[in-house]
Amino acid sequence: MIDFFPPGGQGPEAGDQSPLMASPYWNPKNETLARAELRALQLAKLRRLTSWAYARSPFHRRRFDAAGFHPDKLRSFDDLARIPFMTREDWMASQDRQPPFGDLPIAGPEAAIRYHYTSGTSGRTPIRALDGAKDWEWIAEMWAYGFWAFGVRSSDIVLFAFSYGTFIGFWGAHYCCEKIGALVLPTGNFTTEMRARTILDMGVTTVCSTPTYALRLWQAAEELGIDLAASRVDKLIVSGEPAGSIPAVKRQLEQAWGAKVGDTAGMTEIGSIFTFECSHQPGGTHIIEDNFIEETMTPGGEAPVPYGEKAERVVTSFGRGFMPLIRYRTQDMVVKVPHSTCGCGRTGDIYEGGIQGRWDDMKLIRGTNVYPRAVEAIVREYDAVDEFQILITRDGLQDEISVCCELKSDRAGEWVALQKKLERDLSDAHEGLRFNVTLAEAGSLPRFELKAKRLVDKR
């Protein structure tokens, strides 16, 4: 019999001990690339991607021709501006004309290995996504950049509080953990109680969920007498909502769980994440710039927005060649700051505060702009609030905005003082706009496992 693992370090553990396995970077070559080289790499990939899209995607060929753009015109990085923007509306119109997938994909479903769809944050026509085998390697790889940066290693035991359905969500993160060599616990069919008990029973070190559900899981465990702060969990990796980078939410989660919270952000259109928080927790998330070009533009406009100012992100993805995404207008609200804001050594720039919401989430109430994330950031400063909902109604000709709050069972006595102070804080942050803060019965507001929908507009 052949001894595959003779004494002397020839087994798999020997590989794990190589110096680079101790690297804080999943991809040391590219994560620390000088900015000029990063730009050169993006241009090299952009030339190939646009040539591929022009040759194989009727959707892109049509758009490029209509805009008078040809991939041969990409001589410098500045020529990126010659490429027409792509919008969700263009894509969905293509799906409507040629159901079910439109003419964006470079091949039919026979060439794909997976299909996912989602209605997305803003509802409307579902995005239907096809991917090939190498696309799934890449989807997992983007998560691996983020999970490695936040300290996930082969010794970790990772629980996914995720439904494993048609929404692409954490699917890629699951495969990323297998790639890293961690032990993965998929709990799609578990109740919240089963998850809480499994975290203790299995010695889970890392929990992945939406920020809302991480809070809910901790609260439910507490009601069951399970102390998750006493568990081995030292990392919560969250995604799917802007709340992961809201300081008050992060603080609540870190205190409750006794663990560090790392934010990530992705989108169904990409299939994976494009930005992640490293273990230095710089107050934002690094952009994976060797795999994405992330432009910051005026919302709906064409003017580039400099560092430090609110902008709409426009993404070009170098993954998922099945459905090339080139200069896609996301409507995500971001503030980009230089990579040097963080001391981790990565050269990928940072989205300060992660994804700060969506430009199309804005509600106009009596002439004042209201963003749900901004309201949440204020409400979450009150740790007596268990759950909340923003309700917008119309009374005659006048719009009204209310924030209905459920309090934690042992904090009901704080209501009167909390109501007055919260109304004042919300009003001060919104040009004096009057908010009605009301008390909801315990357990009456909806709870969420995936993306929370806390705004109800009844106008």
Added chain:
Amino acid sequence: METDLLGHPLTDLERELMRVYESLKKLAAAPDAPPCVQQNVRKALACVWQATHDLDLQFEQLYDYGV
């Protein structure tokens, strides 16, 4: 191929990775491979595509190889 996408000379590791990658592409296109070989080679090719892509050794699509 002697350089990566940025024009840097390949290291020994990178050269070996590209040799494996090109071999897998040939195997994935082999007409006489049984299903057990063809499909497992495609899985391996997807993984090595990712490693070579990470190191900027290539940027190409493999759908014509079933990957």
